[in-house]
Amino acid sequence: MKKITRILTALTAAAFLISVSGCGNSTAVTEENYAFNPDNQAYWREVLQKYRKDDSVHQVMLVRCTEGSNAIVQFYNKLTDQNNAWTLLFETDAYIGKNGTGKTQEGDAKTPLGDFGVQYAFGILNNPGTALDYVDIKESTFACDEDCEFYNQLIDLNETEHDCKGEEMFIYTPEYNYGIVTDYNAENEYPKGSEIFLHCKGAKVFTGGCIAIDEECMKTVLQYADPGMRIIIHEEYKTQETAE
Numbered sequence: 001m002k003k004i005t006r007i008l009t010a011l012t013a014a015a016f017l018i019s020v021s022g023c024g025n026s027t028a029v030t031e032e033n034y035a036f037n038p039d040n041q042a043y044w045r046e047v048l049q050k051y052r053k054d055d056s057v058h059q060v061m062l063v064r065c066t067e068g069s070n071a072i073v074q075f076y077n078k079l080t081d082q083n084n085a086w087t088l089l090f091e092t093d094a095y096i097g098k099n100g101t102g103k104t105q106e107g108d109a110k111t112p113l114g115d116f117g118v119q120y121a122f123g124i125l126n127n128p129g130t131a132l133d134y135v136d137i138k139e140s141t142f143a144c145d146e147d148c149e150f151y152n153q154l155i156d157l158n159e160t161e162h163d164c165k166g167e168e169m170f171i172y173t174p175e176y177n178y179g180i181v182t183d184y185n186a187e188n189e190y191p192k193g194s195e196i197f198l199h200c201k202g203a204k205v206f207t208g209g210c211i212a213i214d215e216e217c218m219k220t221v222l223q224y225a226d227p228g229m230r231i232i233i234h235e236e237y238k239t240q241e242t243a244e
Contacts, residue, residue: 023092043234044064047232053084058077058078059224060086060232061074062232062234063094063233065096068100069206070096071093071094071096072093073092073093073213075090075220076088089220094213096211096212097111098206101233103193103209105191111207111211112209114233115230115232116230117182117227118225118231120133120134121134121178121222121225122176122178122181123136123176123177124170124173128223129222129223137176138170139170140157140170141169142154142155142157142168143167143169146165146190151188152188152190153188177215178199178200178218179197179198179200180198180225181197197210197211198210198212198221200212200218201213211231
């Protein structure tokens with residue numbers, strides 16, 4: 001798999017210190033590959049500028065949804081000892097919802113657009129050293145998607161005694177080897193949508209609405225992530241082959 005050695009021209013402003021390391025296997029998102037949309041590029045720059053000035057945020061993940069169930073993910077870490085400059089830890093391809101973006105309700109297989117925080121991490125595998133609270137996924141762990149008091153929550157059947165018909169998380173490996181729960185629908189309002197995670201890729205080239213990246217990338221995210229991390233999901237321009 002190809003490691004990324006260059007970055008978006010649109011984000012190489014002097015305000016950011018950029019370096020690339022670690023995982024990644026995408027083709028760099030460049031003006032040559034995509035139909036350039038200045039509005040989208042301005043949006044990404046504004047996000048990074050906004051959170052550069054926010055001392056509570058040390059990591060930002062940009063999820064640049066290209067077309068269909070495809071996206072480019074860029075993971076930035078703030079260098080507080082260098083005037084809060086951003087360093088790009090990796091850029092990689094990702095999968096999003098089977099039906100693309102624009103989530104509005106449970107089961108629509110879409111990924112929500114917006115700016116989201118993180119709640120806690122989880123995994124079938126052992127905690128790789130994250131600063132986030134970490135939930136060990138066991139055979140009794142379910143992600144509840146039912147209209148009940150446990151909606152949009154990870155629950156342990158041994159503790160709740162809820163006869164959950166939701167997602168039996170332990171059987172989904174490698175998808176749930178590592179993951180992060182976003183704060184989408186933090187009020188747990190049914191049927192607004194549930195279980196919007198950042199997690200590892202599996203065999204499918206799409207998700208039910210989550211963001212999926214390579215396992216090594218997911219592990220890297222966990223090793224850097226703290227409770228102030230932001231995940232920004234936004235539509236990107238289309239490839240030259242499909243752009244009008």
